[in-house]
Amino acid sequence: MALAIVIGIMPTIISVSEKYKLFDRVDLHRKDHKGLISRLGGVAIFVSFTITVLFFAPWIHYESANFLIIGCFIIGAMGLKDDVSGASLMAKLFLQIGVAVLLVFFGHYSLTSLYGVFGIGDINYIWGSLFSVLLIIFLSNIFNLIDGIDGLATSIGLLVSGCFGILFALMHQSPYALISFALFGALLAFLKFNWCPAKIFMGDTGSLVIGLITSVLAIRFVELNKVNALAASMYYSAPAIAVSILIVPIFDSLRMFTVRILKRKSPFHGDRNHTHHRLEQLGLKPNKIVLILVVFNALFVSLVFLLQNLGNFVLICLMIVACALFNFGVTIALKRKDNVQGL
Numbered sequence: 001m002a003l004a005i006v007i008g009i010m011p012t013i014i015s016v017s018e019k020y021k022l023f024d025r026v027d028l029h030r031k032d033h034k035g036l037i038s039r040l041g042g043v044a045i046f047v048s049f050t051i052t053v054l055f056f057a058p059w060i061h062y063e064s065a066n067f068l069i070i071g072c073f074i075i076g077a078m079g080l081k082d083d084v085s086g087a088s089l090m091a092k093l094f095l096q097i098g099v100a101v102l103l104v105f106f107g108h109y110s111l112t113s114l115y116g117v118f119g120i121g122d123i124n125y126i127w128g129s130l131f132s133v134l135l136i137i138f139l140s141n142i143f144n145l146i147d148g149i150d151g152l153a154t155s156i157g158l159l160v161s162g163c164f165g166i167l168f169a170l171m172h173q174s175p176y177a178l179i180s181f182a183l184f185g186a187l188l189a190f191l192k193f194n195w196c197p198a199k200i201f202m203g204d205t206g207s208l209v210i211g212l213i214t215s216v217l218a219i220r221f222v223e224l225n226k227v228n229a230l231a232a233s234m235y236y237s238a239p240a241i242a243v244s245i246l247i248v249p250i251f252d253s254l255r256m257f258t259v260r261i262l263k264r265k266s267p268f269h270g271d272r273n274h275t276h277h278r279l280e281q282l283g284l285k286p287n288k289i290v291l292i293l294v295v296f297n298a299l300f301v302s303l304v305f306l307l308q309n310l311g312n313f314v315l316i317c318l319m320i321v322a323c324a325l326f327n328f329g330v331t332i333a334l335k336r337k338d339n340v341q342g343l
Helices: 003-018 039-054 065-085 089-105 125-146 151-172 172-196 202-223 238-245 249-264 277-283 286-306 312-342
Strands: none
Touching: 003 039, 003 172, 003 202, 003 312, 039 065, 039 125, 039 172, 039 202, 065 089, 065 172, 065 202, 089 202, 125 151, 125 249, 125 312, 151 202, 151 238, 151 286, 172 202, 172 277, 202 249, 238 249, 238 286, 238 312, 249 277, 249 286, 277 312, 286 312
16 A cells, blocks of 8 residues: 555656755765755655555554654654755754654653663663663664665665564564554655656655654564563564664764764764765765665674574674674775775
8 A cells, every 4th residue: 555655646746846846955965966856755655654554543453653653744744844945953853852752751662671782681761761762863863864875765764664564473563564564665666766866865754754663663673572571572682683674774873973973073964974975985886885785784684583592782792893894894995996096
């Protein structure tokens, strides 16, 4: 249903964008596309996802998920405002904090433990809630940060929503399987228009909504697999599995924030130093970059499932080391290329 809705309304969105000249700004810091391209594709993702989830509401009861829909409306409206006329960073941050508080304190999307990461187990309600608010804000923005080349955020979103959909279905968690697959269907259709050369971009409307949905799915997946005496968990290292599913946008975001802070710049200052930009500097085409990063992400998911008995802390450390080695390899390749060009 979500796929069909996107396919059906996308031509109208493109047509309206052309009529009213609602095009993306050519951002020299992040994008290098040529021509006038609409960035309102996220409207189709948001509309199709919301309609699909609400349509099945009478058959699948998910009261707490209602707060996710409310959050999507708020974030989607803010993203649309930013895509059409711009929005200040403080206004966006204020609304994201409000949505995160809504989800944590009313939707009960909150972590109750760090599951042994850094030696920390159960955490009290206040600290768990505050950490969850920060986590939702961070995860809500990671797809926005990787949305720098055609098809990348869409393809990673497909992998993430598909993985969570399968996992929730195997866990017999129908509400969250439905949410995951509704997002998957919307993104699968959107990829037809967003694959290089892109006919339309998802903009903040799409990337922020995708980030918000996946943050909720990740937290719920982890909590449903908490090891306790009352219920058996299906997956032993659920936090590490969740991190592996989101590893490409998580690592790229953390790397960018760290680099910018070390350079004494704002962590929100846009530039062309993302992983996909660095691969582009090596001469790789957008389609190849997307395939490399999707396969890289999928390998992490597979390996973590095979090694989940090692525990969360060990697995997360191994992922960080592997990502750092990949980044180091890219840095060496860029230096060699610069030396060759210098000769």
